[in-house]
Amino acid sequence: MPIPSSPARAARSLLRDDVYRQLRDAIVDGTLAPGESLRDGELAEWLGVSRTPVREALLRLAESGLVVARPGRSTEVAVVEEGPLRGARDVVAAMHELAARVAVPRLSSEQIEAMRAANERFAAAIEAGDADAAVTADDAFHDVLIAAAGNAALSAVLERYTPVLRRAEVLRFLSVDRFSSADRHARLIELCAAGDADGAAALAFQTWHSLPVAAAGSSPG
The missing domain is CATH 1.10.10.10 (Winged helix-like DNA-binding domain superfamily/Winged helix DNA-binding domain)
Known part of the structure; x- marks a missing residue:
């Protein structure tokens, strides 16, 4: 337009x-x-x-x-093609895996509660069909782990490659699969609260690596 x-x-x-x-x-x-x-x-x-x-x-x-x-x-x-989008998704997934692995042993109870509050906002946005608010809450949720990891290089890589995935995120948050995202967040919170760094890292990777990139090159409408 x-x-x-x-x-x-x-x-x-x-x-x-x-x-x-x-x-x-x-x-x-x-x-x-x-x-x-x-x-x-x-x-x-x-x-x-x-x-x-x-x-x-x-x-x-x-x-x-x-x-x-x-x-x-x-x-x-840009008309985002599947190949570059898939590459960005793989890099972002790997960075979130690393962030979780490093951050979990460092998380305070306040940070765990911040993740829970962000996921509540996320679930409400998904219920309302508000993809913009869902992305904002999703960022706040994952930013807790990124901040706790304290790795400037990791943050720089995410800053560069996450934007190209936004269209894929919006498509997911408007799809029939949208409610499963809040459930994955809830499982990740419990793994973090239990101090299970390996489990949290694996789930963080799967959450991002499961983004549907094939159809993400088009506008979410």
Whole structure:
């Protein structure tokens, strides 16, 4: 679809990270469709910011595979093919496996409760069919383990490769399989609470590695 004519709901003082997230989310939810041409001037006007943070955001999106930049020609929303998507999924699954293995022995009772609270928000979002809220709660859930692992390199890898999986996540959270995700979270919480690092690592890997990548290249509609 074309760039929306109405201003985006965003403050004019958006920082570059906010611009990145806004554009990333617009690609994931289909506002900016696969193959659509992206012009930094139009995007800057839509977001109410200068071109500089938009250009920086587009570079980050290109690194994560959501945007294809052709110097001197054009920048487009990527049509994500199954091969690259599968590769990103494998890397992300491995990083979450590592995060769980390292984090579980370090988790406090407060962090376990934070995971439970995030999963309650996740389950409510799934019940309501709110994929955006589900992704936000899912991030909060997994971020507990990522933070507890305390590995900057791991976090950097996830920052680069997770965005390309967002469309696959949204498709899952809108599918008939959506309710099983909250159940997997609940099992992961119990493994973490029991101090079972190996079991938690295996389940974290399976949770991410089971994302259905074959159909993720299209807009979730």
